[in-house]
Amino acid sequence: MTTMIAASSIVNTNLPCSSRISSCSDFTSGHSWRPLEAAKHHRMNGVRSLRIACAATKPAKSPAEEEWKTKRQVLLEKRVRSVDVKEALRLQKENNFVILDVRPEADFKEAHPPGAVNVQIYRLIKEWTAWDITRRAAFAFFGIFAGTEENPDFIKSVEEKLGKDEKIIVACSAGGTMKPTQNLPDGKQSRSLIAAYLLVLNGYKNVFHLDGGLYEWFKADLPAVEGEE
Numbered sequence: 001m002t003t004m005i006a007a008s009s010i011v012n013t014n015l016p017c018s019s020r021i022s023s024c025s026d027f028t029s030g031h032s033w034r035p036l037e038a039a040k041h042h043r044m045n046g047v048r049s050l051r052i053a054c055a056a057t058k059p060a061k062s063p064a065e066e067e068w069k070t071k072r073q074v075l076l077e078k079r080v081r082s083v084d085v086k087e088a089l090r091l092q093k094e095n096n097f098v099i100l101d102v103r104p105e106a107d108f109k110e111a112h113p114p115g116a117v118n119v120q121i122y123r124l125i126k127e128w129t130a131w132d133i134t135r136r137a138a139f140a141f142f143g144i145f146a147g148t149e150e151n152p153d154f155i156k157s158v159e160e161k162l163g164k165d166e167k168i169i170v171a172c173s174a175g176g177t178m179k180p181t182q183n184l185p186d187g188k189q190s191r192s193l194i195a196a197y198l199l200v201l202n203g204y205k206n207v208f209h210l211d212g213g214l215y216e217w218f219k220a221d222l223p224a225v226e227g228e229e
Helices: 035-044 068-077 085-094 105-110 130-141 154-161 191-201 213-219
Strands: 002-005 049-052 081-083 098-101 122-124 148-150 167-171 206-210
Touching: 068 191, 081 085, 085 098, 085 167, 085 206, 085 213, 154 191, 167 191, 167 213, 191 206, 206 213
Parallel strands: 002 049, 081 206, 098 167, 167 206
Antiparallel strands: 122 148
16 A cells, blocks of 8 residues: 655655655654654554655755764763753852753743743744645644744844853753663753754853753742743
């Protein structure tokens, strides 16, 4: 059986297709979720052939799409330190650290640490090019009707709010980790670690990472506010 996902009549199956559709930030794990990888898994578990037609080629790989091993090595070389939520609160109060919340704007408005700055690293897919319509179709096939893409204005937006010498603690929902474990020898990627990687690549020198993410912050009943300050 062959399953086809097409983007209306504009889909041209003769065009080359990247092996990956797009990155989508997963709320619980912080990992990038890729529809075609899920498609391969789906095929291996019962569907004989699953084919997604591409309407355009994927743009060139961005720094955020580098392999996690590469990003992790840079973070370690730049001495990006992970801090737990209580240490983060102390640094914010006593040492003028700024918490950079890279979650979607809706999550930020629901609850965030007082004084936090929000710049989302992923956003809802905005454009309606053939490529974007194909990506929407791929996400929709797996029940995701609000697919996301890397925010191309992430660094520009951060620079408008925070100077290069600012002391920053980057936070997302789950946090991720650079610490190796038996099951995860390279740790676990997350939105905040990807953001920290982009920051150090662009000249930010005082970048920390919130271990456990804002899930741990709220769980510890630390100060939180709603809406925009």
